[in-house]
Amino acid sequence: xxxxxxxxxxxxxxxxxxxxxxxxxxxxxxxxxxxxxxxxxxxxxxxxxxxxxxxxxxxxxxxxxxxxxxxxxxxxxxxxxxxxxxxxxxxxxxxxxxxxxxxxxxxxxxxxxxxxxxxxxxxxxxxxxxxxxxxxxxxxxxxxxx
Numbered sequence: 320x321x322x323x324x325x326x327x328x329x330x331x332x333x334x335x336x337x338x339x340x341x342x343x344x345x346x347x348x349x350x351x352x353x354x355x356x357x358x359x360x361x362x363x364x365x366x367x368x369x370x371x372x373x374x375x376x377x378x379x380x381x382x383x384x385x386x387x388x389x390x391x392x393x394x395x396x397x398x399x400x401x402x403x404x405x406x407x408x409x410x411x412x413x414x415x416x417x418x419x420x421x422x423x424x425x426x427x428x429x430x431x432x433x434x435x436x437x438x439x440x441x442x443x444x445x446x447x448x449x450x451x452x453x454x455x456x457x458x459x460x461x462x463x464x465x
Contacts, residue, residue: 329357330432334459336422336449337363339394342437346464347401350435354407359432361402361409364425365394366418387415419452426459435462 335350337343347363354361367387391413402409414421426434439448450463 329353330359330460332429332431333359333361334422334426334429334431334434335361335363336418336434336436337365337394337398338418339397340437340440342440342464344397344401344437346435346437346462347398349462349464351402351405351407351409353435354409355405359407361407362425362429362431363395363398363409363411364418364422365391365411365413366421367391367413367415368418418449419456422449422453423456423458431459433460433462435464438463438465 330353333350333354335347337347350361353359367390394413395411398409398411412421412425414424422434422436425431434453436450436453438450450461453459453461454463
């Protein structure tokens with residue numbers, strides 16, 4: 320006879336990719352509902368793209384770092400507006416560079432049980448969308464939200 324386990328068998332920590340797009344907002348909504356029902360915590364990750372910044376050269380690095388910080392603050396404010404009043408425990412993490420690398424790094428650090436991202440609405444022929452690349456890496460259960 321096995322003992323009864325209180326709680327859930329669902330995810331304890333869910334990482335959500337957020338970039339302010341409609342599909343990212345859908346992913347955040349889905350993940351926050353899942354977290355609320357399962358008693359999970361959320362880690363919302365925002366990657367500020369640095370490919371455009373790098374192409375501009377090092378002479379603008381200092382001012383762009385300030386811009387990147389402001390964008391991250393705006394993203395965190397949007398997340399706060401969405402999650403206020405839900406009762407879900409969450410924290411926001413911002414970084415620069417490839418979103419897939421950031422999501423994988425954050426998921427590893429927090430020992431995530433799942434990663435939730437929005438479906439890309441743009442066809443990315445060269446490197447693939449964030450969702451496709453995460454699913455292909457198969458390191459965590461990945462939920463792709465339309």
